[in-house]
Amino acid sequence: MLKIGSHVSFSSKGLLSAANEAAEYGSSSFMIYTGAPQNTRRKPMDTMFIEEGKAKMTATGVDEIVVHAPYIINLGSYKEHTYELAVNFLQEEINRTHEIGVRNIVLHPGAFTDMDAEYGIKRIAAGLEEVLAGVKETDVNIALETMAGKGTEMGRSFEEIAKIMELVPHNDRLKVCFDTCHTHDAGYDLINNLDGVLEDFDRIVGLDRITVVHVNDSKNPVGAGKDRHTPIGSGWIGFEALNRLVNHEKLQGRPFILETPWIGKDAKKQRPMYEVEIALLRGDLSGRFGSGFVEDVEKMHHFFEGQGIEARSYVLDTWAVLKNDAKARKADPREPLERMYDLITADGLFGEMSEEQINLRLIAFLAGKQVL
Template sequence: MLKIGSHVSSSDKGLLTAAKEANEYGSSSFMIYTGAPQNTRRKPIEAMYPEEGKLAMKANGVEEIVVHAPYIINLASYKDNTYQLAVDFLQEEIRRTHAFDVKNIVLHPGAYTDKDPEYGIQRIADGLNEVLSGTNETEVHIALETMAGKGTEIGRSFEEIASIIDKVVHNERLTVCLDTCHIHDAGYDIVSDLDGVLQQFDQIVGLNRLGVIHINDSKNPSGARKDRHTPIGSGFIGFDTINKVVHHEALSGLPFILETPWIGKDAKTQRPMYEVEIALLRGNVSERFGPEFLQEVEELHSFFAKLEIDSRQYVLDIWNLLKNDAKAKKADPREPLERLYDHVTTAGLFPALSEEGINQRLIAWLAGKQILVNA
């Protein structure tokens, strides 16, 4: 069974609540934080309902989930107090992850700030050596995440990831989290040469090191080093490439996790597109949403064809417009999805549908006509 899901917003409330939320999206995997990702405040593990959560996961057919370490951990820091906080807290996160029976905890390697990449790589390796030597939960692996290359973050190339691994004594406890948006933004051409990129990863790091795949589209062209996620199909990577990633034989059996942003005109009512994204990638849209959903997506194809709007070209044109035209960006800094939503509502299509419902159908339209056949 394809292991696919999203990070869940309710994970700081406990594993049981997270499992229920993930099930609403049709997830067969999901990613949680053991507390808020922006700080180190943590509830006692028993207050996270680990046993009840595991039972709910089993009932929902979820075999494997992933934990993400908080963003504030920076093993590359030259500041002793920041570095030691990262070591101590990561050790505690490993223990908490073990209590959930989770085998991969995703970690942003770190940023070297005022030093240099060589310093950062060595500092991260030293930190990992200290972390791993101070924990006995050998079933838990630290999954180093590939990064987009913004600022001074380490992990922007396969070589940097490999260099860290090579310097860690117990590197059998290290895996890698491959993020599609990050490697795209770092300059790896997964759109035109996915097989070539995976072969390159295999030669430098080893496909056997992969533990987790983050599947996100990107608001920026390849090599931008920006790390700005967008819903599947509404960015420069596109649905077809993400679909190839999810179903690539070299990645079979790995958990695929969505981190796509919630969308909607009002920040207070924004909703995630996880349910439709998962269904599209799994190929069970009709089963999940019903035949009427597909009929309405077909209506969108006819509607936008009359407007001479091609989905892929429209997405790329809008992002390029916002990037290159300061006046356009200032006047209407909205994603392609919101502009498409305006076309639909202005024309009076689907008056009975909510904003979320229209956006779900737009995500399906962006995936192309093939989904009408395969869904």
């Protein structure tokens, strides 16, 4: 069975609340932070309902999950206090990950800030060596995430990932988290040349190093270096390319984790699209949502055909205008999903249906008729 899920919260009841949330989406894997990703405040692990969470995971068929390291860790910093914090805090997070029984912690490699890329690679490698030396009693792997290339962040090319690993002695516990949005934004053509990209990765780093895959669409064209996620099918990569990747024979057995943003007009009422995204990538839309949901999506197809709108072209054309035409963007900054939602509600196609219900159907619509 495809191991697929999303980032879920590790809140007041720790692993139990995370497992319960994941189950709501139909997940067979999921990813957590062991605390807030923006700070170092952490609750003791014995208050995090670990055994209760594991029992829930067993009951729902989840046998592998992933931890993500906090964003504040920067092993590439030349500032000693920042670097030391990164090393010490990452070691602490690895020990917490080990206590949960998780094998892989995802890490943004780091940024070189005021230095240069060569410095960043050497600094990150030295940091990883120091971190691993201090957690020898654990079996946790560090999965370096492929990055988009914004600012001075490292890991923006397969070569940078490989070079970092090469500089770390005894690097068998260094793995990779392959992020689709980041890799696309870094300039790798997942849409037209997925096999070629995977072959390049295998030659430069090794496909066996990939232990986690982050599945996200992108708000920007290939090579933009921006790192802005969007729900599956509503971005430049598109459902078809992401579906091929998730089901590619060379990537099977890994956990696939969605980090797509919650959506909705009111920021305080935004909702995730994980449940429908998981069902679509698993090829089980009707099984998860039922025939009535599928009929609603068919109605959407008829509606947009009547408007002269072809989904994929509409999405790409809208993003292109928002990117390239400042005047048009200022006049109408709405993204493709919001524009489609507004067309549907203006027509009254689904009466009193909630925004979340309509958006779930829109994500299914954007995947194309082949999923119905």
